[in-house]
Amino acid sequence: MCLAVPGKISEIYKSGDILMGKVDFGGVIREACFEAIPEAKVGDWTIVHAGFALNLLSEEDARATLDALNEIADIDAELNKE
Amino acid sequence: MNINQEFRNARLVQAVVDKIRQTATRPWVIMEICGGQTHAFMQTGLDQLLPASIELVHGPGCPVCVTSLELIDKALAIAMRPDVIFTSFGDMLRVPGSRDDLFSIRARGGDIRVVYSPLDSVRIARENPEKQVVFFAIGFETTAPANAAALLQAKALGLKNYSQLVSIVRVPPAMHAILGSPGNRVQGFLAAGHVCSVMGTREYPPIAARYHVPIVVTGFEPLDLAQGLLMCVQQLEAGLAEVQNAYTRVVQEEGNPAALKMLARVYREVDRNWRGIGTIPLSGWGLTPEFAGFDAENRFDLKEIQTRESEICIAGQILRGLKKPHQCPAFGNPCSPENPLGAPMVSSEGACAAHYRYGREIEKK
Ligand code: SF4
Numbered sequence: 001m002c003l004a005v006p007g008k009i010s011e012i013y014k015s016g017d018i019l020m021g022k023v024d025f026g027g028v029i030r031e032a033c034f035e036a037i038p039e040a041k042v043g044d045w046t047i048v049h050a051g052f053a054l055n056l057l058s059e060e061d062a063r064a065t066l067d068a069l070n071e072i073a074d075i076d077a078e079l080n081k082e
Numbered sequence: 083m084n085i086n087q088e089f090r091n092a093r094l095v096q097a098v099v100d101k102i103r104q105t106a107t108r109p110w111v112i113m114e115i116c117g118g119q120t121h122a123f124m125q126t127g128l129d130q131l132l133p134a135s136i137e138l139v140h141g142p143g144c145p146v147c148v149t150s151l152e153l154i155d156k157a158l159a160i161a162m163r164p165d166v167i168f169t170s171f172g173d174m175l176r177v178p179g180s181r182d183d184l185f186s187i188r189a190r191g192g193d194i195r196v197v198y199s200p201l202d203s204v205r206i207a208r209e210n211p212e213k214q215v216v217f218f219a220i221g222f223e224t225t226a227p228a229n230a231a232a233l234l235q236a237k238a239l240g241l242k243n244y245s246q247l248v249s250i251v252r253v254p255p256a257m258h259a260i261l262g263s264p265g266n267r268v269q270g271f272l273a274a275g276h277v278c279s280v281m282g283t284r285e286y287p288p289i290a291a292r293y294h295v296p297i298v299v300t301g302f303e304p305l306d307l308a309q310g311l312l313m314c315v316q317q318l319e320a321g322l323a324e325v326q327n328a329y330t331r332v333v334q335e336e337g338n339p340a341a342l343k344m345l346a347r348v349y350r351e352v353d354r355n356w357r358g359i360g361t362i363p364l365s366g367w368g369l370t371p372e373f374a375g376f377d378a379e380n381r382f383d384l385k386e387i388q389t390r391e392s393e394i395c396i397a398g399q400i401l402r403g404l405k406k407p408h409q410c411p412a413f414g415n416p417c418s419p420e421n422p423l424g425a426p427m428v429s430s431e432g433a434c435a436a437h438y439r440y441g442r443e444i445e446k447k
């Protein structure tokens with residue numbers, strides 16, 4: 001039940017007093033509550049758990065992590081060649 | 083391109099695992115505190131790629147597993163009432179109480195409904211004004227904001243027929259309990275990324291310093307897990323005990339300020355009894371006086387509950403990392419996901435269920 005999954009925000013709206021929205025999880029669209037990330041925009045990535053968006057996901061930080069790990073992989077490949 | 087997919091890149095995972103193998107010069111015991119990560123390690127097979135020197139110990143981070151027997155029995159007593167619609171996350175229905183589980187109450191006519199989001203339970207309360215609607219609000223810090231949002235909405239709507247049976251538990255006090263216990267074997271931690279996405283990382287430096295353990299905030303994709311382990315092993319080999327963040331795309335040091343604000347309004351620290359482990363001081367959240375009127379434990383007259391734990395189940399030792407599921411005599415037979423004798427066999431995040439589902443013990447036995 002603890003699973004929280006990344007998805008792309010496709011819609012944001014008010015339902016009553018609550019900030020809600022739709023999130024696209026690879027084609028499956030589900031509603032989520034956005035009260036904890038009022039700054040969210042359509043097109044942003046978010047992490048959703050139990051119908052609640054926990055946080056925004058930074059594509060920039062994701063890129064930086066992947067670049068650093070790619071570097072490890074490349075150095076390894078080099079070493080193996082020698 | 084979906085950037086999340088790249089965190090499943092097999093070539094990169096292998097490279098990071100190779101790096102772990104090169105870095106580890108001796109055996110290390112590392113605990114993944116979060117049941118979601120236990121599940122992810124096994125689902126992806128990453129646990130089997132690791133060098134033998136790295137032993138993973140599964141932590142108690144499965145809310146279904148640690149919700150106290152007394153609260154389960156209270157849930158059963160409430161769900162049995164004809165004036166109640168009892169709402170819950172699906173996993174809780176098969177968790178054994180002292181005598182029954184929610185499924186068997188439902189089979190006997192109890193109105194028990196599974197919800198995906200706590201907000202759904204508020205909707206059910208609005209649609210059924212003649213009934214008392216109770217939500218079983220279990221979870222760690224990750225689930226707490228969703229549960230709190232439901233309470234805030236119920237209050238804003240002035241709902242008189244809504245309440246929650248609250249069992250929120252928190253990770254840092256559990257880490258204290260594990261590290262402070264005499265039999266502790268854990269030398270480093272992967273901290274649960276989604277807990278930290280809400281709470282931030284500020285609670286961890288005192289733990290790292292006090293027990294001299296590295297703590298690495300880690301995500302849930304295979305590459306995240308491998309990276310978290312690598313950083314943890316690098317620290318262990320260097321004799322360091324720092325808090326590092328291997329999940330920067332989601333976790334900021336300060337957490338989510340809007341969520342923290344909601345939590346501060348709804349919850350206050352309370353002692354909690356963890357199933358199989360016992361009471362850990364100030365290890366959970368209960369409702370603040372402002373929300374005490376929504377506390378199902380106040381609303382219903384629950385007679386003295388006599389709990390009786392299974393005599394066979396060794397969940398407590400598994401949740402503390404002292405034993406592995408295959409060391410339980412009941413593992414697989416008679417205890418299985420179809421016939422769980424203990425809570426860790428119910429939820430996919432429970433260590434017993436994860437081991438059973440991915441056949442780890444059949445190989446070992
Ligand atoms: S295998 Fe079943 S009985 Fe044994 S510890 Fe796990 S849940 Fe309990």
